[in-house]
Amino acid sequence: MSAGTQPITLITATPGGGKTALAVQLMQEAVAKGRPLFQLGIPELKLPYIPTPPISDWTEMRIDPEDPDKNELPYFTFPENALIVLDEAQRIFRVRSNGAKVPDHVAAFETVRHTGVTFLLMTQNPTFLDSHIRKLVGQHIHLRDVGLLGRWYYEWPECGNPDSFATAPIKKKWALPKASFGLYKSASLHIKRKYTLPPVMVMFIVMLLIGVVAIWRVYGSISAKVHPEAASAQIEAAKGPSGPSGGPSVPPPVKPSTVADGGEYLASFTPLVPGRPESAPAYADLRQVKAMPRVVGGACNKRGCKCYNQQGRDAGLDEMQCRDWLRNPPFDPYKEEESAGGSDVRPVAERGAGGAVPGA
Template identity: 35%
Template sequence: MTTSVVTLVTGLQGNGKTLYTIDQVKQLSEREGRPVYYHGINELALPWTPLENPEDWPDVPAGSIVVLDEAQKAYRRRANGSAVPRHVSELETLRHRGISLWLITQHPMLIDNNARRLCGRHLHLVRKFGAQASNVHEWNAVRENCDKPAGRKDSIKRTFKFPKAVFSLYKSAEIHTVKRSIPRKVLMLGPLLLGALAVMGYVGYGKVVKPLAAEAGVEVMQAAPGKPAAAAAAPGPSGDRRERAPMTTAEYIAAYTPRIPGLDYTAPVYDQLTQPKRVPVPAACVTIRRGCSCYTQQGTRLAVDQHQCAQIVQTGFFMAFDPDGQQAAQAPKPAVQEVASAVARSEPVAAPVQPQQIPVQVVPVAVTGGPKNRQLTPIDLAAFPEDNQDRYAARRPFER
């Protein structure tokens, strides 16, 4: 906290200037162990010493703190050339005795010119709409036009929230009776803002939505005031020209708004085109030095935890469904089943093909399952991020 020799605190009635001064001086006194003398504060419940005459402050002990509320009564403005009173001239040598003086008044121009020029710190409080807080503007010299917004532009500004504990320390006729009120012009700002948004929406509808709808070949209909918008089915695939109720502006925008931002195909308009045809399954699981990873039929990585991945590598993964949709219908019948069917139909069975020497290509695979149900799944090494493919040598069972 700044301990200027003379501090001027200004502000209109009810803006919290006395409350702020008591709070700040109380902290300063308790921290530095200095006595406090005061004048003009009603029913103060602090161990401070009252001054009957504010002009007698020069008689306080050295190192004291002096608080003068309604300071304009003691430092009334004087005529030019008049004699300088003692309590005014003593301000010039105040620092030599270590005394800190706090002057409280509504406006700096209400006090003596000499006293105003000797203030080394000016605090001006502004309370907004009767809130339980004020803005504190600070300068290192008196700012005579502190009551004007232009005069407060270069201030050091902070917020002072009224401490409830200090309310009970003195009696204030203004700080407790000011009711919170919002000016009518601020209240009117809400309806004006809503009206402006409505106008912007109407203009945007005519300039943006209608042209886009016409380009897309969709009829857009505004909902009548007070009536619900007509229900409309989401547009189907391109080429579907069946009759349907015209969409309102809101329905049209909602139909093309992605459910997941950045993924346009998640918009409702594409629902008929994005029906799932395949199921992602762990088609290949590989254990490498970095850990275990599982991949789908398309080579994309699955979000499988390390324990589950290792379990699939060790025990396999049983699929009780066709992950690719049509694989079961198109799969060739086993040779044994073909022979059995031919015998049942009393058809001649062709002799088995004589063995031939067929070149064998070494294919990297993932080994899953146990000794009785071991499965070998081919792996495309190009789909893995590792450059050193020797790490996968353990998954090539055909090599010795």
């Protein structure tokens, strides 16, 4: 099932989980198809959209053509085939007390299938929404950020339970859509995430390391008992021959044991830089630099300018440095030469590597 194809699609996640990034991706697809787009709650959206009108203007009473008694029912007034995106939807569809009258803008979801209008609702948990809405949801997407294990996408054909995500019929790894970056203001989209291992995983790793050390020591003890002559030979070799005067000989220096004790072994797998497991001493021989950060572009908006490296991350330039780079990109001596006749001397903005610089 494609995302956003049902009359009511619900997206849930905790703050920073990627709800808005996914919604903006779906909004881009709707705009590309020429669908009217209404949205509420996404700040500084850079897609063409129509602000949602007051809630009192969302519906009108019409006679239901299928009702033999010709009763009037509330219908949405949005144009046909429109997509309505509502962030923090619980502010509009709050839970009602038992026996309370169903508002027209809630009851209209019962007839939304006749209008071709689709709704994309976002909230942190489905229990925040009116139960009437939950019962009519035709697609529920839940996003989880599980730290070092990445992000996961779960989907139900009805309103599911995010706490029982394992029951979702559709489960897959998911990444934030980069095409959504820069199209709206987000307080969490570009924040560097800091993760710690779950306590259960830490205990598992510690027990595993202790087990490896214990097995190694048991093996050495058993080997000494099975082959005592080899152990005796090593001891005699360490003593060395006596001198000609019969006096005690000076034993040669003994090399440090190559078998580390438990504490040293654990220390070798402890990162030197917190949060960077690859910095542990045990991996020193495996660490080789494969690339260096290069500024490849940037973008400016009302809040300032930010430049990015080739991996799409913050290049570390302050606003003034970024503006200077966008106005006059420096020569890059580390970039491979273009083939003959294919030199690219277009401005950065034309190559798609940056954005317009206000005030340039």
